[in-house]
Amino acid sequence: MSSDPRREVGRRIAAARRARRMTQPELAAAAHLSLSMLRKVEQGSRAPGDHTLDAIADALRLDPSRLIDDPARTGGRVRATLPALSAAIAAYDIAVDAPWRPPAVLEETAAQAEAYRLGAQYTRLATVVPRLVTESIAAVHGAPEGPERQRAARLLVSVARSADAVAYKFGARDLSARLIELMRWAAPQSDDPLLCATVGYVRAEIFFVARAHQAGLRALESAIDEAPDAVCRRSTAALGALHMRAAVIAGRAGDVDAADVHLRHAERLADGVREGVYGGTAFGPASVRVHRTSVAVGLGGDHATGVLHLNGDWRPPEELPAERRSGYFIETARAQLWSGRVDRAFESLKAARHIAPQHTREHPWARETAATLRRLRRADAEALTSFAEWIGAV
Known part of the structure; x- marks a missing residue:
């Protein structure tokens, strides 16, 4: 620096x-x-x-x-928007006479917000979501029943999910939970069962935060049972994404058999689609591989070591969203640290930072791994200390 x-x-x-x-x-x-x-x-x-x-x-x-x-400056700018976002959803279920831009304009802005979310561009995302949430809620209440309200409800779910990324990544977990409840309120009004599956996927965040992994696994398996059959790419991806997340939370619960079953389902479904973003969630063979790594790291021990051998020098392809690629390297660094590959672990953390700096800095596992590496390698002073200071590990 x-x-x-x-x-x-x-x-x-x-x-x-x-x-x-x-x-x-x-x-x-x-x-x-x-x-x-x-x-x-x-x-x-x-x-x-x-x-x-x-x-x-x-x-x-x-x-x-x-x-x-300057993490304090960029993170501070994101956190400064959280009160406005909280105010925007304070009474989401009460009709308020508020203006909103035409649906096509809102949808274009929502698509840009989704791109910011997938790219882990939280500073840019935070600047647009408070107003976008306010207008989308007003659109749901103001649209006449039928196709127009369904369209507005679909928009609101997308917008609330983007807003949730800001709240969740920056530690506003109560606000994140409220945004997920907003999604659960809006999704049934969209008359789109696949959107309800997407909300089930996002809802798992609540269980990860609470470390209620068994309850989260049951909730995801319920969402899988209620999801439409895999008859097209979008429905295949929605079902596959639920299995991916169920595998991860099963791994956190230490349920090896359930994790393996859900991973196998996800891999089978991924064989039928190209890697891409479907309904706001990335799914495909590379995404499943990233989640297999996450499952192994959650299980720890030989599972984590084994996935390092399985992955070798594999790197997530560029078409995968930045947030997911960054997460892969953060979890790989954790496994490498446990396996004694200290230098490789630091290289993985640097790769995660290069891909998505804000995502990396706000990730607790990245901070924890950096702090441990610094303790283990005090002689390797400058670069590691600088990284640890940047991520807030010292």
């Missing part, structure tokens, strides 16, 4: 600009900044404020956290 934060920010902006084959005038125009301002920022003679940083990040199609290595 540079001793001068302004120069480090400028260096990252310049590197991102060149990677996109943009000139300084082109980036300045795209960000609606003066060329003089951009040059000063890249040179490190001027520190960009939040609005300037957001404008540059938007022009580069990046989350601002990739340009500024």
Whole structure:
């Protein structure tokens, strides 16, 4: 990390600009900044404020956290939006006379929010979800019964899920649970059984947080029983995603047999679809492989060591969402640490950070692994200590 934060920010902006084959005038125009301002920022003679940083990040199609290595600043900006998000859902089941943008505009914005979620771009996501949630709730209450209300309900489930990612990843677990209840309220109004399956998948977060793994497994198996048959790609992916998550929570519960059964179901279903995002959830052969790793790490011991041998040098493909790729490396680092592969564990943590810095920094396992590595390798001072400080492990 540079001793001068302004120069480090400028260096990252310049590197991102060149990677996109943009000139300084082109980036300045795209960000609606003066060329003089951009040059000063890249040179490190001027520190960009939040609005300037957001404008540059938007022009580069990046989350601002990739340009500024200041977790307190980026995390603080996300957390600052949580009260507004909480207020937006305080009375979601009560009709309030509030305006909302046309459905097509809301759906376009919701799709962008979903892309931010899958890309672990939480700073950008946090700036859009409070208003989007408010408008989507108003749309459900204001739309006439029938197709228009069903459309609004589908929109609200998508928006609430994106909002939940912000709350859940940044430790606002009560707010996350309330957003999941909002999803459970809206999904039946959509007249889409697959959407109810998606909500069942997201609801498992509550059980992970509470460490109520057996109850979570029962809830997921109930959602599997209620889910539509796998007759198309979307229904196959919805059912497969439920089996993936059921396998993980079974692993956390120490139920090896149940984890294996659900993984086998997920693998069979994944054989019938290409890797992709279906209904807001990534599913396919690579996703199942990532979840197999998660199951093994949850079980620990020989299971974790065995999955390292099975995976070898495999890396999640680029088409997998950033959050999922980052999670794979975080869990792999945990298994490598347990197996005594200290150097490899640190490399995995760095890979996770490169893919999704905010996701990595807010992940408790990443923080725990970094703290343990630092204790084990005090002689390997600078890089490991710098990483541990960045992630909040010291």
